[in-house]
Amino acid sequence: MAVHRREGGQASVELVALLPLAALVALAIGQLLAAGSARALAGNAAEAGAAALLQGSDPTAAARAALPGWSRERTTVRVAGRRVEVQVRPRTVVPLLAERLEASATADAGPP
Numbered sequence: 001m002a003v004h005r006r007e008g009g010q011a012s013v014e015l016v017a018l019l020p021l022a023a024l025v026a027l028a029i030g031q032l033l034a035a036g037s038a039r040a041l042a043g044n045a046a047e048a049g050a051a052a053l054l055q056g057s058d059p060t061a062a063a064r065a066a067l068p069g070w071s072r073e074r075t076t077v078r079v080a081g082r083r084v085e086v087q088v089r090p091r092t093v094v095p096l097l098a099e100r101l102e103a104s105a106t107a108d109a110g111p112p
Contacts, residue, residue, distance in 0.1 A: 027093055031101065034090035039103035041071055042088040049077065049084030050107035059084050074098075082109040 045063040052062030063077045063086050074089040085106045089098045 031090075031092060031097060034092065035101040035103065038071070038088040038090035038101065039105070041067055042075075042086045042103045042105035043107075045075070045077070045086040045088070046084050046105040046107035049079065049086065050082075050109040053079075053082055053084065053109040082112060083107070084109070 045066045048066035049059035049063035052059045059079050060077045063084060064072050064075065067075055067088070070091070071088055074091075076087040078085045078087075083106055085104065087102055087104045089102045092098045092101065
């Protein structure tokens with residue numbers, strides 16, 4: 001029985017030792033999902049801006065309106081001629097990662 005207790009205690013110690021690694025993996029997966037979401041948001045916003053150009057509306061306002069509230073302050077919209085470029089920085093646990101995970105998308109409204 002003493003051997004059984006020792007093995008049970010060792011398993012508990014191993015589990016506790018792996019918890020930080022499991023948390024780190026979960027955070028990394030969460031950051032990758034946030035980066036993917038930012039990419040999709042940037043693409044949708046760029047298309048909304050290009051559509052606004054075709055309709056004679058403000059492309060910057062349309063691109064920002066196509067984004068959820070939390071991402072608007074983390075977004076840069078540039079309009080050059082008939083092209084709309086949108087950059088979205090996802091939320092990150094480590095602030096230094098925000099620039100590395102920034103998503104960019106460009107949409108073109110076509111010839112004038």
